[in-house]
Amino acid sequence: MPQALFLTLLNRLGFKRLRAFTRARHSREGGNPVRFLQPNGCQLKNSGALRRKVGFWIPAFAGMTGLKIAHGARYAPAAMRGFQLLELAIVLSVLGVLTLMTTWAFSGADQKNTRARSAAEAEVAREAIRAFLLANKRLPCPDTDGNGYESCAATAENGFLPYLSLGLTDNVNNRMRYSVYRNAGINDITRLEERTGDAENTPDYRGYGDTLAALDLIKALPLSDAHIRVAGVNPDGSSVCATGTHPAFALIVSNEDKNADGNVLDGINTGMGACLASPLQPFAWNYDDFVLTESSAALMGWLTQHLNN
Numbered sequence: 001m002p003q004a005l006f007l008t009l010l011n012r013l014g015f016k017r018l019r020a021f022t023r024a025r026h027s028r029e030g031g032n033p034v035r036f037l038q039p040n041g042c043q044l045k046n047s048g049a050l051r052r053k054v055g056f057w058i059p060a061f062a063g064m065t066g067l068k069i070a071h072g073a074r075y076a077p078a079a080m081r082g083f084q085l086l087e088l089a090i091v092l093s094v095l096g097v098l099t100l101m102t103t104w105a106f107s108g109a110d111q112k113n114t115r116a117r118s119a120a121e122a123e124v125a126r127e128a129i130r131a132f133l134l135a136n137k138r139l140p141c142p143d144t145d146g147n148g149y150e151s152c153a154a155t156a157e158n159g160f161l162p163y164l165s166l167g168l169t170d171n172v173n174n175r176m177r178y179s180v181y182r183n184a185g186i187n188d189i190t191r192l193e194e195r196t197g198d199a200e201n202t203p204d205y206r207g208y209g210d211t212l213a214a215l216d217l218i219k220a221l222p223l224s225d226a227h228i229r230v231a232g233v234n235p236d237g238s239s240v241c242a243t244g245t246h247p248a249f250a251l252i253v254s255n256e257d258k259n260a261d262g263n264v265l266d267g268i269n270t271g272m273g274a275c276l277a278s279p280l281q282p283f284a285w286n287y288d289d290f291v292l293t294e295s296s297a298a299l300m301g302w303l304t305q306h307l308n309n
Contacts, residue, residue, distance in 0.1 A: 118253040118290030128166040218296040241275035
């Protein structure tokens with residue numbers, strides 16, 4: 001049985017010259033081992049020289065089964081004797097390139113999926129903020145307590161999305177940040193104030209005209225380091241705070257802590273300061289924040305359109 005198994009293995013590996021082996025009668029004469037004969041009757045003798053031809057394992061199997069292999073016999077074609085070092089190096093290089101290409105492909109697909117999911121989440125929040133503006137004639141304050149409600153007591157411009165004040169049921173596991181322009185000295189879009197000179201108790205007193213006036217004022221203000229601003233973008237895609245614009249509001253959807261600093265926000269968003277990363281900054285190995293901004297001009301256009309409908 002072991003001999004038959006060995007011959008089957010060799011046959012499957014393509015050693016055609018061993019295919020014709022037949023097992024001889026099991027006997028020992030004069031202490032001689034069991035012999036295996038080729039069809040021409042020639043005896044196959046064991047030889048360590050075969051190690052250099054087809055590898056060390058054939059003599060080893062032969063010893064286990066009693067098979068004796070002819071000296072100097074050549075049992076495998078040249079193409080089946082194994083890899084040379086150069087061939088092996090080429091194969092390993094090709095496998096390495098394929099592995100790298102596969103990793104890049106999966107990484108790119110993962111980034112696209114993350115960006116698409118973040119964009120959808122931010123769009124839901126933007127529509128909720130617009131609806132709040134239409135109902136209250138002002139923008140919501142940020143949630144600085146982390147309880148889901150807007151905090152208007154202070155003049156903070158950055159915080160969490162006040163999702164409960166917006167009528168939402170979730171803040172995407174507290175991953176979304178919300179920033180709004182608040183300039184108490186000139187204009188605070190989160191406060192409902194009279195800005196157009198209408199008398200109290202008149203139809204237009206603290207009406208939508210005052211909301212549009214506040215947005216128009218933000219659009220005309222020069223860039224200031226004291227208030228939230230959206231960074232410009234360098235040619236390499238990175239954000240630069242020296243240039244940019246003041247948005248009416250901005251949303252940041254954080255994903256993973258790509259820069260490994262213990263904060264899920266990456267890049268210049270980490271400290272949640274006045275400067276916010278550009279929406280044009282691409283995802284990278286150390287950055288995966290999705291930034292959505294709403295300019296005062298865009299918000300004015302949206303509000304005007306809905307008031308005229």
